[in-house]
Amino acid sequence: MNLMDFLAAAPEMTLLGLICVVMIADLFIEDERRVHTFWLSMISLAITAAVLQATSPDTRVVIFDGSYVSDSLSQVLKLGAVLFVALAFLYARDYLRANDLNKGEFYLLGLFGLLGMMIMMSANSLLTMYLGLETLSLSLYALVAFDRNNVTSAESAMKFFVLGAIASGALLYGISWIYGVTGSIQFHEIYAAISADPSLNNLPLWFGLAFLIVGIAFKFGGVPFHMWLPDVYQGARTPVTLYLASAPKLAALALTLRILVDGLGGLHETWGTMIMVVAVLSLLVGNLVAIAQTNIKRMLGYSTIGHVGFILLAIFCGTAEGNAAALFYTLTYVVAAAGAFGVIVLMSRSGYDVELLTDFNGLNARSPWFALMMMFLMFSMAGVPPFIGFFAKLNVISAVLAAGFPGLAVLMVLVTVIGAFYYLKVIWFMYFEEAEDKAVLQASTDTRLVLSLNSVAVLALGIVPGWLLALCIDVLS
Template sequence: MDVTRADFIPIVPELFLLGATCAILLIDLFLSEQRRGLIHFLSLATLAATAVLILRAWGDQGVAAEAAWSGMFLRDNVGDVLKLAICLVSAVVFIYAKPYLRARDLFKGEFYTLCLFSVLGMMLLVSAGSLITVYLGLELMALSTYALVAMDRENRRATEAAMKYFVLGALASGMLLYGMSMLYGATGSLDLATISQMAAEGGAGDRRLLVLGVVFMLVGIAFKFGAAPFHMWLPDVYHGAPTAMTLFIGSAPKLAAFGMAYRLLEGSAGNLGEFWQIMVAWLAVLSLVIGNVLALMQTNLKRMLAYSTISHVGFLFLGLAHGGPEGYAAAMFYAISYALMSAAAFGAIILLSRRGFEAEEISDFRGLNHKNPWHAGLVLMIMASMAGVPPFLGFWAKLAVLRAAVEANMVWLAIVAVVFAVIGAFYYLRVIKVMYFDEPEDTTQADDRPADAHLRWVLSATRCFCWCWASRGAP
């Protein structure tokens, strides 16, 4: 493979992020605990500069796709939009997580460097043009999140969650690799575009082997999303990990998972849609049923949000099942919307938590409107948006994927989704009911600590941003 200067131009944002993360890792070695805030500032500046580089190259590039490193790395509008969303969500996560980490003696450079390395893996994943790049990006993202969950070594619950996450993640990666090996065996190529072309022209050696490879890849995709029946890791990891870590793994990686699904399904298996579209549809049904039904039984808010994640993945799969540009656009809109809503939901838990108290139980929100109406209003908007109540962002996201399902002649799937959307609204409304109609157990006023002022303002700004985006409607 001949490497030229032109190969480095599309990957400049990733190279900058890698260099800046390594520099932050070295700087952290020489900082005292009192100056740890510098790492927080440098991490936010790194994400902002990376986003500027993406925007600058995006403006030069226009709408044309660009390939580098012999097609292993792709630069197109889909990848750029997802990268910008990943940088935005990750920056919001850093701001939300800071007071939580400080209060629990977890405000360390490892949190920021692991998150930044994970972001780097996500950016590689959404720009993958080869099966090799897909796996490299996926493992860089996954290994960083495994370590992130286990960062609080004194927390036995977090350690157990990290072990479960690692073991099941390794199993899913093995299935994904097995599927990739079948694609390579059937086509003799690792390039996604070549695989797609050979599948369309009938040049694959064994079409059954090709289809079986796509099936195994779908298993890997479903695991990374947390779709049923490959969701067994999700509730325990969300519940066991410290909330700041759950905040990260519950938001930005979902964007990378969509990017992986788009590259693999559209890039290599787009011409096998008649095989995988119905499989994705049934994965959506299972996720909607299992996620919503089990979420109804939860009293722990983090576990409830974990099971609701499964149901949201079911909605996202409605767009993927379309298999066309409109379906992918709807699914990407849903993925970005959900990442913002999920970050805001876990940010609300952090906002109400304090040292020695984790606001993880739904009962912890009892009578919140009496103590702090502003906080209660923010949580109300978050829950209403996730439930799909108009005119909040979640409504437009659900409308987009339902429209995609109908356009794909899967009216039955859209009906199932609407039924379970109504069922799922119950557990979100239960949180609202507890805040507004139950008497508070603690009658003291909420503590408005100046140290958390930035968290409250950013949480409010996030809701305003989602409201403005929702006012424009779905794509």
């Protein structure tokens, strides 16, 4: 192997090197000048994105003896992850300063999480996938517990940690069965082994597969493995929830697509059924329980579960069209989620976190611009045309119809209608209720600008969705 071959993994190596630089530099930065760490992290993200662009592969490149793959899917997902981590950092900056949480470790753990996501997105073997997942999960556990004087944070971190460890164990157990049956941990070899010997497609492999599905459903937050999600979304400080709700969803998509499609594509009939059950339950539970919530973070947590149902149903189709719809849905959902949590972060002030739906009362009177932005985001999540969420849902529904499941398509339309209720409720609170607190939202110019761009993006993308959809189809063909 030539040393130049390793160049395909340059983005990960660059990011790791930059993390070390930020880590050392942060030691010498005093608390009141912590914003330097923020800018250093942002520069690191920019350099990583530049290296990603520079090493963009023309074809599928597999290095490190088959443990690392670089293709157009990993490229798109990684660029998305870098972008959303940067958004999370920017929205978090002022909040952390105002709430006495201004520690450099927030950015450091965030960067480590990004590294884990990138490893997952480029994983070509079950071992690499697992290690990437652990890197991501460990930083998420620590981030959720970041505010260690806060009892709710500690409780949710503990839940997240214990349940996450059990899910990792299930995943690892499934991996060992897959390895035992097929004799390999590399996705293309597993695929080849199953297509070469159809007798492998039998009970032992399905047993391992079931455990993999448990792990995937947990990491995605699919019912019935969703228990951690609302508690963690509510318990973590809002910038952490923002981080948790955005980029890691892309990594979860990579986990699902790489394992189920790249590795176990030959078992589509078997895992399709399992994924469908998880997806249908997620759609129902997520959307129905969200109606009863009074806490906005918890409500968005349940709504995430509902959205995960859509993504999983798109993957369930097992067609290239379905996979493209899943990628499109995830990317656009994450844009809206980042924006929505961004508004919540922005509304929180020193010592007071926006938690309740009623905190949105009369936002229009206080800051009409941000009320409008939040309305865009809620419309997009609800799936109202011409916002991007509408096209994402439409794609999934048409993919499911094309795969020949009209019943599921009807179900998706029904839950979308149910889901619209609680998204519109937020808009009702913002526009038709009286505010108790008349203070205008304060934000620094760059946050204000980026948040506005983020929110307008859901409208702009909705008006011209063609290029993104074409990109998704191109990536997964």
